[in-house]
Amino acid sequence: MTETAAQPSSEPLIRLERVSKSYRRGGETIQVLDRVDLAIPRGDFLALMAPSGSGKSTLLNLLGGLDRPDEGSILFDGVALESLGPRALTRWRATHVGFVFQLYHLLPVLSAARNVELPLLLQRLGRAERSRRVAAALSLVGFPDDRHTFRPTELSGGQQQRVAIARAIVTNPTVLLCDEPTGDLDRRAGDEILDLLVELNRRLDKTIVMVTHDPHAAERAHTLVRLEKGLVGEIRATSS
Amino acid sequence: MTRYLPLVRAALARRRARTVLTIGSVLIAFLLFALLMSVRQAFLGGIRAVGKRILITANVVSLVSPLPLADRTIIASVPGVRRVAYEVWFGGYYRRTGNFIFALAVDPPTFLAELRGELGLSPRARARWIADRRGVLVGNAIAQRFGWRVGEVIPLRSNVWRRTNGTNTWPVRVDGILRPSEKRYAQLALLHYHYLSETLAKNTGLSGKVSLYRVEIAHARDAAAVSRAIDARFANSPDPTRTSTARTFLLNFLDQIADIGTIVTAILAAVFFTMLLVTANTMARSVRERTAEFAVLRTLGYGPGRLFGLVVAEAALLVGAGAVLGLLLGLGLVAVLHGLLAAILPGLALPPSSFALGLALVVLFVLASSLVPYLQITRLAVADALRRE
Numbered sequence: 260m261t262e263t264a265a266q267p268s269s270e271p272l273i274r275l276e277r278v279s280k281s282y283r284r285g286g287e288t289i290q291v292l293d294r295v296d297l298a299i300p301r302g303d304f305l306a307l308m309a310p311s312g313s314g315k316s317t318l319l320n321l322l323g324g325l326d327r328p329d330e331g332s333i334l335f336d337g338v339a340l341e342s343l344g345p346r347a348l349t350r351w352r353a354t355h356v357g358f359v360f361q362l363y364h365l366l367p368v369l370s371a372a373r374n375v376e377l378p379l380l381l382q383r384l385g386r387a388e389r390s391r392r393v394a395a396a397l398s399l400v401g402f403p404d405d406r407h408t409f410r411p412t413e414l415s416g417g418q419q420q421r422v423a424i425a426r427a428i429v430t431n432p433t434v435l436l437c438d439e440p441t442g443d444l445d446r447r448a449g450d451e452i453l454d455l456l457v458e459l460n461r462r463l464d465k466t467i468v469m470v471t472h473d474p475h476a477a478e479r480a481h482t483l484v485r486l487e488k489g490l491v492g493e494i495r496a497t498s499s
Numbered sequence: 500m501t502r503y504l505p506l507v508r509a510a511l512a513r514r515r516a517r518t519v520l521t522i523g524s525v526l527i528a529f530l531l532f533a534l535l536m537s538v539r540q541a542f543l544g545g546i547r548a549v550g551k552r553i554l555i556t557a558n559v560v561s562l563v564s565p566l567p568l569a570d571r572t573i574i575a576s577v578p579g580v581r582r583v584a585y586e587v588w589f590g591g592y593y594r595r596t597g598n599f600i601f602a603l604a605v606d607p608p609t610f611l612a613e614l615r616g617e618l619g620l621s622p623r624a625r626a627r628w629i630a631d632r633r634g635v636l637v638g639n640a641i642a643q644r645f646g647w648r649v650g651e652v653i654p655l656r657s658n659v660w661r662r663t664n665g666t667n668t669w670p671v672r673v674d675g676i677l678r679p680s681e682k683r684y685a686q687l688a689l690l691h692y693h694y695l696s697e698t699l700a701k702n703t704g705l706s707g708k709v710s711l712y713r714v715e716i717a718h719a720r721d722a723a724a725v726s727r728a729i730d731a732r733f734a735n736s737p738d739p740t741r742t743s744t745a746r747t748f749l750l751n752f753l754d755q756i757a758d759i760g761t762i763v764t765a766i767l768a769a770v771f772f773t774m775l776l777v778t779a780n781t782m783a784r785s786v787r788e789r790t791a792e793f794a795v796l797r798t799l800g801y802g803p804g805r806l807f808g809l810v811v812a813e814a815a816l817l818v819g820a821g822a823v824l825g826l827l828l829g830l831g832l833v834a835v836l837h838g839l840l841a842a843i844l845p846g847l848a849l850p851p852s853s854f855a856l857g858l859a860l861v862v863l864f865v866l867a868s869s870l871v872p873y874l875q876i877t878r879l880a881v882a883d884a885l886r887r888e
């Protein structure tokens with residue numbers, strides 16, 4: 260066993276053990292992650308900072324089961340993701356993970372409410388129950404009531420990101436994985452989104468992993484992790 | 500499953516123009532399908548019903564070359580032959596040559612005996628006509644078209660024959676109206692052979708001759724043997740014959756005009772192949788354009804199977820909508836054409852079997868056009884697709 264950052268007292272929600280990932284381009288191999296060890300406690304709000312191209316998104320994709328490590332193990336609540344088959348991994352993702360992206364990734368042809376409804380379609384829920392949950396999620400993220408039927412192109416960036424966050428939390432997942440959620444927003448809208456994430460973490464006890472370039476954004480998290488040259492560098496608690 | 504409908508509908512609404520064009524091309528394919536299947540039915544549909552115990556004996560040279568009336572007794576003496584009827588092509592029309600009438604001059608008793616119940620003729624009309632040398636029987640379609648009534652005398656004209664008096668008009672009295680179950684008889688008019696032969700100009704070359712013989716045999720299984728026996732009798736005569744079943748005869752006759760079956764199949768194959776390319780291309784493009792969207796759906800917990808299901812639903816809506824609209828439009832058009840072309844193409848109607856065939860084609864095209872999307876979806880690398888944005 261290698262040394263991890265988890266406190267021995269409480270078992271972390273997510274534990275990465277010697278996780279490596281490399282890509283082949285042409286003849287050469289790019290080692291993006293090199294035996295990364297990391298433990299994320301339940302209820303943490305963790306900011307992952309690193310220079311561009313250092314493997315932040317890669318790590319997030321591994322955490323969300325969108326990609327698989329070459330080596331090492333990712334334990335989520337005691338379950339080794341590598342032991343899950345494709346179907347089980349899809350189902351696991353549907354219940355435990357909510358993704359938030361820099362560019363929102365809303366479906367442009369669907370209204371805000373329909374976008375939020377998407378993950379609920381996978382569950383056995385009646386139409387009324389789905390609308391109720393959609394409305395609750397949208398109100399939780401502070402999305403204006405009179406815009407539910409608006410298309411993404413008819414919304415501001417901040418509003419779109421609120422819809423995306425509502426879509427990520429509507430199934431009440433265990434963890435939110437956010438890839439530069441404020442990267443495409445101005446300072447004010449970005450701050451509002453950060454306020455929202457802090458709120459979700461505090462009030463609903465959501466575990467959040469947020470990738471960011473922005474030191475200002477990283478300050479809002481509990482824990483800051485720096486990734487350097489494929490290795491986890493500094494880990495420290497932030498002031499907040 | 501209906502809960503996914505808004506998603507499928509939205510996908511189709513993404514590129515409205517392309518969706519409409521694709522549905523339009525499917526529509527046209529199925530419209531053509533409906534039309535051609537109806538034409539095919541009009542040509543070949545009746546043939547299946549042609550009696551199996553009827554042989555046609557005609558001049559080996561061609562249909563326009565007549566056979567001596569004297570052959571009748573020789574044919575009748577061939578073992579296996581029950582009854583011999585004969586007919587002459589009259590080439591009738593009413594007033595204008597455009598008002599074509601499918602008229603035959605026949606020997607009434609034998610002709611009626613062979614067709615028995617098929618003509619839908621009342622016993623009284625039958626008796627009246629047999630006794631009336633200048634009488635005519637007309638199918639109800641003709642009677643309706645020209646407003647003819649029983650008892651009326653009609654100046655029936657021929658585009659083949661000329662009378663001794665120099666005209667080509669034969670006044671005939673309508674003795675009865677045929678109300679047949681089969682549409683092709685509804686376009687038939689029947690005259691007495693003797694009325695025609697007696698009044699015919701001497702230089703026509705038809706005196707004592709007929710166009711062809713309709714030979715009824717005792718057992719359908721003897722058709723080939725009896726045909727050979729008949730032809731053998733005339734092999735060394737001045738007018739050798741060719742005998743075949745009525746069905747084969749009709750098919751050969753149609754083949755001389757055009758090989759309808761093959762033409763219809765070839766056109767439809769080409770049309771549907773083109774349509775398949777259009778739909779398959781639409782589906783492949785639409786899925787490729789939405790690679791990032793599919794990746795996002797994967798992050799939300801949609802599996803490849805479900806995404807493929809959505810794409811199949813999309814294809815089914817595209818093809819299904821086009822097929823339904825095309826068939827409906829085709830049905831309407833066939834109904835209109837049926838009215839307009841009653842004289843030329845009786846029995847123009849979409850056979851019920853076309854709907855089953857149409858459904859099979861829909862299923863085939865949905866599956867075929869989902870093939871490329873299937874590969875696109877199962878090979879989708881989610882992480883890469885999200886990065887590409």
Ligand SMILES: Nc1ncnc2c1ncn2[C@@H]1O[C@H](COP(=O)(O)OP(=O)(O)OP(=O)(O)O)[C@@H](O)[C@H]1O
Nearest residue numbers: 282283284291310311312313314315316317318883
């Ligand atoms: N599919 C792939 N094939 C080849 N190389 C890849 C692939 N995916 C990622 N990489 C490389 O891996 C490295 C890490 O990529 P990643 O997207 O994780 O970085 P990042 O830290 O998220 O960068 P950014 O801050 O710009 O988003 C990059 O050098 C990238 O070019």
Ligand SMILES: [Mg+2]
Nearest residue numbers: 315316317438
């Ligand atoms: Mg990144």
